[in-house]
Amino acid sequence: VGCARRPPRTTPPLAAAAPPWEWAMAPAMARARPRAPGDWAKLCASHVLLASLAVARPPDCTVVGGEVCEPPPVAQDNALLQVRLRQEQSTHNAHNDPEAGAQELDNVLAAADDAVAEDDGCFEVGMNLHGHNIFAEPAKTGSARGCQRLCQSNAKCSFFSYNTAWGCFLKTADSGRQLMPGSVSGPKLCEVKFAGQARPDLQRIFAFEDGGYQGADSGASTRMRDGTYLWLWGDTIIGQCVDGGKRRSLQGMTRQSVSKLKVVHKASGALDFDAMRPQNFQPNISEHSEQYFPPKWYPVYWLIEGVVGAKSGTLVIQVWNIWGGLNGHARTMLIVDNPEADPDAWNWREGLIPANTSCNYAHGIAQKGKWIYMLGECEGWAVLARGKEGAIAGFTLDELQFWDGASWTRDSGSQAPLFHMHWCSEGSLAWHEGHKLWYVPLLQSISPTMRLATAPRLEGPWSVQEVYTVPEVWGPAQNRSAYAAKAHPELATDSESLIISYNTNSAPDEHGNWQRFESENIGMANSSVYRVQFLEL
Incomplete structure (x- = not known):
C-alpha cells in the first residue's frame, strides 16, 4: 500500500x-x-x-x-x-x-x-528446449532473466533455456520441448502490451494566449539541467482568442517557438496544473523574424527533438531542412551552447551529419552514458547513429558511428534496419524505467493508427505494436490529419504509464487553402484544430 x-x-x-x-x-x-x-x-x-x-x-x-x-x-x-x-x-x-x-x-x-x-505467461518454468544451441557450451548467468538478456544481445538467438545446474543456452528455435526440473525457457522478448486512452485534461498545460501562442505542431519536450522542460515547437500560430476560446483569430505564424515548463506534482502524485504555467517564446513576427534559427541554405528549420548533454550542457536538436512545400532533408543538427538563456539570446551552430543522402535523422535523440544516440530513417526503415557527447558538441561529426546489425562502424552505407517506420517523418526516442524499454511512438497523417516500437536495448531487437486509433474527427473525411507523435515521460503519474502527444491539423479542400486557415468548422479558426492532443498508454 x-x-x-x-x-x-x-x-x-x-x-x-x-x-x-x-x-x-x-x-x-x-x-x-x-x-x-x-x-x-x-x-x-x-x-x-x-x-x-x-x-x-x-x-x-x-x-x-x-x-x-x-x-x-x-x-x-x-x-x-x-x-x-x-x-x-x-x-x-x-x-x-x-x-x-x-x-x-x-x-x-x-x-x-x-x-x-x-506469471505474465512469458517464461515456462520446468521446460527445457533441447537442441538448436547457438554455442556448444552454456553461458554463466544467475537467472532466467539474465539468460534472456544474453539472448537479446545475440542476433541469431530467438529462444533460451536456463537451468540452475548448468546455466544458459541460447537457441535458434523452440522445438525439442521437454519437461525438466530446474529449467526455465522463454522467448527473446516478453512483449509488453499497451493500449491508449485520450487524456484531454493535459491540454490545460498549454492554454492559449491573447496576442501569443494559439497552437503549434511537433511538440517535443527536453529535460534541462535545472529539472525544467524545454518544449520545441514547429510552425506556431499567433493570434487572439474569440468566442470564449472556441475560435481564434489568426495574426500570423512563426516557423519555430519554444516553451519552458516546470512539471509539478501534488502530494497524491497527480499533476498540479495550477502550478504548471509554461513560459512561451516566439520570434517577433512584426519584425519579420519568423525563426530563432534562420538556416544558411534553406528557408525553414523545423525543430523535431532535442537532448541536453549531461556534461557539456549544450542542447542538441534534430531538425528538418524544408524548402518548396514539404521537400527537404533531416541530416542537419543544431547546437545551442547556452540553452538556459531566453531563446532570443541563444548562441547556436549548425552542422551536417555525414550520412547517406537517402537517410534522415529526425526520429528521436537520447543520451546513454557518454554517447548521444540519434534515431533515423533510411528508405522507410529505422536506423541508429551515435556520437560521443564531446564530439557532437564540438561538431566533429566525422566521428559518428552507425549500427550495422552486429557492431558500430563509421560506414553509414552499412546501417542495419531496426524496424519499419510506417512512413513517419519524425518521432521521439525515450527510455521507460518501469518497463526497462526504449520506445518510439509512430504516427503519420496517412493512417489513423498509432504504433509503438519498443526494445530492451537501443540496438534491438525491436518490436512494433498498434496501440491507439486516432478519432475520426481528426481524419481525412473531415479534411483533417494527425501526426508527429512524441513521448513525454515527465507527465506520467505512475511507474507503468506512457504519455504520448500528437498534433492535429487541417487540410485544403477543393476550394483551396482558404478553408484550412479560415474555416470556423474544420479549419484553424476552430481552436480545437492545430492543438496538441495527449493520450496515455
Whole structure:
C-alpha cells in the first residue's frame, strides 16, 4: 500500500513480540540494493506476504529451523510463492550472518523478475528446449532473466533455456520441448502490451494566449539541467482568442517557438496544473523574424527533438531542412551552447551529419552514458547513429558511428534496419524505467493508427505494436490529419504509464487553402484544430 511510492525505512519499526525473522530483516534490508524503483515494490510485496504468514500460520505449515514457516507443498508450483520461500530463508540466514543474508535478499530480486515473467505467461518454468544451441557450451548467468538478456544481445538467438545446474543456452528455435526440473525457457522478448486512452485534461498545460501562442505542431519536450522542460515547437500560430476560446483569430505564424515548463506534482502524485504555467517564446513576427534559427541554405528549420548533454550542457536538436512545400532533408543538427538563456539570446551552430543522402535523422535523440544516440530513417526503415557527447558538441561529426546489425562502424552505407517506420517523418526516442524499454511512438497523417516500437536495448531487437486509433474527427473525411507523435515521460503519474502527444491539423479542400486557415468548422479558426492532443498508454 505505499511501498511502491517510496523505499522502506532503513530500520523498520518492529513489534515488541516480533518473531526472530522479522527483527533479523532490519540489518539485511538496510544492505539490500534494489536495481530499479519497481524492485522496491517487489520486495515490499514479498514482505507483506511474510508478515501475513507470521501472523496466521496455515494449519498444515511446517517450521523450518524453528523460525520460518514453509507453505504447503501444493503452493510450490506458484513461482511468486517460490520467491517468498527464498526470501524467508534468506531472512533466516540474515539472522545468523547479516552480510550473507543481505546478499541473498538482493539475489531474490532476480528471482522476482523471473516470477513476474512466468506469471505474465512469458517464461515456462520446468521446460527445457533441447537442441538448436547457438554455442556448444552454456553461458554463466544467475537467472532466467539474465539468460534472456544474453539472448537479446545475440542476433541469431530467438529462444533460451536456463537451468540452475548448468546455466544458459541460447537457441535458434523452440522445438525439442521437454519437461525438466530446474529449467526455465522463454522467448527473446516478453512483449509488453499497451493500449491508449485520450487524456484531454493535459491540454490545460498549454492554454492559449491573447496576442501569443494559439497552437503549434511537433511538440517535443527536453529535460534541462535545472529539472525544467524545454518544449520545441514547429510552425506556431499567433493570434487572439474569440468566442470564449472556441475560435481564434489568426495574426500570423512563426516557423519555430519554444516553451519552458516546470512539471509539478501534488502530494497524491497527480499533476498540479495550477502550478504548471509554461513560459512561451516566439520570434517577433512584426519584425519579420519568423525563426530563432534562420538556416544558411534553406528557408525553414523545423525543430523535431532535442537532448541536453549531461556534461557539456549544450542542447542538441534534430531538425528538418524544408524548402518548396514539404521537400527537404533531416541530416542537419543544431547546437545551442547556452540553452538556459531566453531563446532570443541563444548562441547556436549548425552542422551536417555525414550520412547517406537517402537517410534522415529526425526520429528521436537520447543520451546513454557518454554517447548521444540519434534515431533515423533510411528508405522507410529505422536506423541508429551515435556520437560521443564531446564530439557532437564540438561538431566533429566525422566521428559518428552507425549500427550495422552486429557492431558500430563509421560506414553509414552499412546501417542495419531496426524496424519499419510506417512512413513517419519524425518521432521521439525515450527510455521507460518501469518497463526497462526504449520506445518510439509512430504516427503519420496517412493512417489513423498509432504504433509503438519498443526494445530492451537501443540496438534491438525491436518490436512494433498498434496501440491507439486516432478519432475520426481528426481524419481525412473531415479534411483533417494527425501526426508527429512524441513521448513525454515527465507527465506520467505512475511507474507503468506512457504519455504520448500528437498534433492535429487541417487540410485544403477543393476550394483551396482558404478553408484550412479560415474555416470556423474544420479549419484553424476552430481552436480545437492545430492543438496538441495527449493520450496515455
